Every structure is written in C-alpha cells, then in structure tokens.
Amino acid sequence: MDRNSVSWFGYIPAITTPFRKNGSIAWDDFAVELDWYVTERMHGVVVAGTSGEWFSLSEDERSELFSQTSRGIDSRITTLGGCNAYTADEAIRHARAAERAGLDGILLTPPPYVVPNRRELVQFYREVSDATDIPICVYNWPRGCVVDMDIETLSEISDIDHVVAIKNSTGNFSAFLDGLYALGRKVRYFNMPTSELGADIAGLGLSDGLMGAGGILGSGHPDFWRAIQEGDRQRAVVLGERDRIIMRELFNKDYAGAFGNAQAILKTALRLRGVPAGYVRRPLLDLAAEEVRRVADTLQRLGIEVVNEDA
Numbered sequence: 001m002d003r004n005s006v007s008w009f010g011y012i013p014a015i016t017t018p019f020r021k022n023g024s025i026a027w028d029d030f031a032v033e034l035d036w037y038v039t040e041r042m043h044g045v046v047v048a049g050t051s052g053e054w055f056s057l058s059e060d061e062r063s064e065l066f067s068q069t070s071r072g073i074d075s076r077i078t079t080l081g082g083c084n085a086y087t088a089d090e091a092i093r094h095a096r097a098a099e100r101a102g103l104d105g106i107l108l109t110p111p112p113y114v115v116p117n118r119r120e121l122v123q124f125y126r127e128v129s130d131a132t133d134i135p136i137c138v139y140n141w142p143r144g145c146v147v148d149m150d151i152e153t154l155s156e157i158s159d160i161d162h163v164v165a166i167k168n169s170t171g172n173f174s175a176f177l178d179g180l181y182a183l184g185r186k187v188r189y190f191n192m193p194t195s196e197l198g199a200d201i202a203g204l205g206l207s208d209g210l211m212g213a214g215g216i217l218g219s220g221h222p223d224f225w226r227a228i229q230e231g232d233r234q235r236a237v238v239l240g241e242r243d244r245i246i247m248r249e250l251f252n253k254d255y256a257g258a259f260g261n262a263q264a265i266l267k268t269a270l271r272l273r274g275v276p277a278g279y280v281r282r283p284l285l286d287l288a289a290e291e292v293r294r295v296a297d298t299l300q301r302l303g304i305e306v307v308n309e310d311a
Contacts, residue, residue: 003188006105006135006164008078009208010043011222012190013215014051014107016267017065018278025061027068029276034072036275040218043209043225044078045069046107048094050144051213051266054082055112056281062094066101079103080137086111088127095132105135107167107211110145118153122160129162137165137190137211143254148172151182158187167191167211171254180206194224194240202228203236213255214266216246217302218273242302249298259294260287268295272306 015037018029037045047069048054048062057065066081073079081098083106085091091108098106108128110121129136138157142148148170149157157163165188168176173193180189184206192198192207201207202225215221220239227236250258250265257265263280264287270277272295279286287295296306 001135001162001164002186003164003208006188008044008080008105008137008165008188008190010225011210011212011215012044012046012078012080013037013042013212013221014046014049014082016214016263016270016277017048017052017057017281018276019053019281021279023281025065026276026278029278030065030068031072032276033270034069036218037215038073038076040215041222041226042077042215043222044080044104045073046080046082046211048082049084049107050082050141051263052082053263053281053284054084056284059090059093059097063097063101066098066103070102078105080105080107082107083128084109084112084139086114088124088131091124091128092131095128095134095136099132099134103134105137105164107137107139109139109141110147110149112145115146118156121147121149121153122156125157125163126160129160132162134162135164136160136162137167137188138163139167139169141167141169142171143169143256148175150175151179154179155183158183164188165190165208169255177201184208194243196237196240199224199228199233199236199240203231203233212243213262214270214277216266216269216273216299217242217304245302246298250295259291261285265291265295268292268309269299272296272299272309273304274307 083094167190188208224239267277
C-alpha cells in the first residue's frame, strides 16, 4: 500500500465521544453528532482519538464506537479509528476491531509514555501492519507521546506495507516541511496549518489536508480545503484566519487548552453550537462557568450563534 491506495483528503477532524455527566456514553447523541459532521461537509472523521478521549475508553467501548461510526456514517465520508495503545498487542486488537467494523483506516501514535527509540518504533508499527490489512495513518504527536519522530524514522516507518499516511503534529514547522518534501510522494501527509503560508504551500498541491480537532467551525474547516482545490486563495485565507482565531484564543501553541483541557474546550464549543458533543470523563473535568463564557465569547466574535448551555 501507499498514498494512492486511499483517497483521504481535506479536513478530517478527531471528534468527541459524547459522555453523559455520569460518564456513560450517549449513543443516540453520537448518531446525531455524526450526522452533523456529514451535513457540515467534513471530508471524514476520526473516532477514539485524543479529542475522543481514547485513554478513558474500555476496549469494548472503543470497539462499539467503531461499529456505531461505520453504521452512522454509512460510507458517506472517510472514517478512521484511533488505535493508540501502550503495546502492539493492544493496538492490534483495536485495529482488528476497526477492520471488522468496516472503517476506512486507523490512526496510530507511538506508545504513549514509553518513549520508544527508532528501532522500537519501527517494530511497533511493523507488528500492527503485519497483523491486519487495514490502512494505517501514523500519528506523530510529541505532546501526547513524548516522542517527536524525525524524518529518518518516519521514512523507515512509511516503507511498512499498510502505512499510507502521516499526521504530523510536530510543533517544529521546519521539520514538518522537510517531512512533507521527503515523504509526500510516498504517503499522504496531513496537518498543514491554515495560515496564509500554509494556504500558499497547499495551493502548490503539496498537502493532503488537516486532521484537526473537533470541527468547531463546522463547514468552514473543510471549505478551506475546497477553496484550495478551486484555486480561490482569497477565500482560503479568510477561512483559515477564522481557524487561526480559534487556535490563538482557545489553545496554546503546543495544542494544549489555553484554559481547562482541550477536550472540554472542544465539547463546550460544540454544545454551544447545539451539537450534542457530551461532557468529559474523569480524570478530566469540564470547564468552569467563566471558562464556558470565554468559549462563547470567541464563537460570538466569529459570528456563530450560541445556544443556552442550560437549555
């Protein structure tokens, strides 16, 4: 497999898992949430990723999340399942569940906390690839995994059979670009920023899209990439700046929440839009009232109508 084995492109957000306040999953709300992403013209969704609080899900819950996603999306857009785990055996079980559910691929970080070296990273991804037939998007996520994979490591991993894409969330833009030019012909390469510079580089056909978080702006996120495809740089820059406002006001440069936790910020913003995105599951905590107001203020400055959180 390689980049041409899949058609993944555009804005593919990691979406939330709608927990109730008591911690259970609201499956009816999840179905509504999935329909909202399709209606808002997303190119795809990632479930059980960082935004989906994979670390708080049981194996059975993750498997059910994959099945519900496949049924709810019904092949209308791309579906990827987050298979992050501490061991290859765990990741393989998740990958097989995603495959059984009929998802289009999986998203897989290095084992968190472990801090594996290059040889161990390559072996980890090779073991998962050898055990399944599902396409793999490798996720370089330094903040969550304490490992920032360099080009040499990513290049070796991209030679593994089922690896077709890389989501590179490194905070090092120079390294991101080096990886893009080195690997973009072999694998799909995601997470070009929506800045003016990012729009110009994407306009050259050098980026496959952005696997963002939450999709707070709705159709504005995927429409940035549609504008790029249509050669409408001006519209892309305008849409991209709206995304940059969200990132500047609600998140830090390392993608952590500017206040509270990132998952609670995403869920609050979506609920304020009327999307049943749910609440966070412990150990995470939902935003305080003043923090909710900060999220609402940002949305309103962007012209987004806000619903009553208490309704």
